[in-house]
Amino acid sequence: MNLLHRLIAAPAARGIRTFFFRNRVVPAFLLALMLSACVQPEADSPIDVTWADLDGRPLLVQNAAVFDSITGQVLPNQDVLVRGASIVAIGAAGSLAETDGAHVIAGQGATLIPGLIDMHGHVMASTGPSWETATPNPEDNLRAYAFAGVTTVFDPGDSSDEAYSRRQRVADGELLGPRIFTAGRIITDPEGHPRSVVDALAPWWIAWLLKPQVATGVATVEEARDAVDERADAGADAIKVAIDSIPLDAAIMPADVLGAVVDQARQRKLRTVAHIGTTEDAIVTADSGAALWVHGVYKERVPDEMVAKLVAYGIPMVTTSEVFDRYGRALQGPLVPSKLEQQMISPEKLASFFPPPEDFDLGALQGWVELMQQTREVRLDNVGRLHAAGVTILAGSDTQSGVFPGAGLHRELVTLVAAGLSPAEALRAATLSPARFLDESADPDAGVIAVGKRADLVLVNGDPTRDIAAVSNIREVILNGRLLQRRGAN
């Protein structure tokens, strides 16, 4: 990235840079790439998150309702004891009251839920308006996820070389943030998404520099296997392929190359997760052996006669409805913040999303953005019908421009309920179901409140199984057994 840094930071390149950012939509993952290149860091977040200083004392949540992510029921009046990184006891309120030296957390009037899992987070995302340049701040992003009660992030696409070391620094407690599962860099066709987005946006020489950062383009079966090996050697948790056309006429990886990616991943004991757009993309990736769709079918209505076929694959689907809606709405009016966004994001940043600069133009992405405007109802309808038919729905935000770390997942939960899931089912889509996928077990180590499980817990005011909005009304967050001290803007 050094050369890129120098090229982009050079005064001579400023005109091109201005053209690049002022005239085109630049998805935030692209901005993420510009990170070592670009000028100012992302504006400071108004939130403050640290570990509470409790000298390693146990934590006793007293007299809370407890959400059972398996049954979807809420058990009233429970005590939950946390020691180290685990839940060690659960009992009727009062039964654990005399535990030695525990720090007591009042649970009256609140519900304890498992820590949230964002199945499509991007730790390296930059979340400002598309036309602004900002260096992403992964450490701020990690704190934001934690502030919002997200205790695990599955990141299907990290453009930086630090993806794996950052995951380790979080695991070691050196960085405060959710547990990370990462696929590292995306694998795609040389002319496929997201490299095609770069081509659509950037002068050729910037594209030439950026594309390898965004995603590895593989043209042959051999290149596909090499790209998988590189990620497996580095320690990736999964392999990510992109099978979708953005812009709408972009190339897609041929079936034999896709097959080689999935097969090589399997040989390296890794699962392949797939970015998809259409029903056909869903089928092609499933037929290749992919284990997860990291978007829903978002571009078109899934034909009724294809629903049973998608169900039969037994592959979970990460919805990410919110990110496509965001791109559809971005130029239509101001960003209307949720309560959580008002707490977490500065008023200046929220106001910066609208209006766009006068000379702003969508360029080659015009058709795609228009499609996003036309397909909101279709997306929700797909999610509702596929869920009803038996596809396991997982919640994901796809953190990027206007989709904020942590807060974005809360929006997705509201959207899942709008799509037809019950609030308890929406919560399960962000707790038990993703934990089962990540742990490859019906009885996972997280996503459920039970003795012996990871102490990733969120205490929320009210009952989120009655009103999903309650999940955003956070009283306390316990991350890996440790209480967080959280301060937002208000």
Ligand SMILES: [Zn+2]
């Ligand atoms: Zn993504």
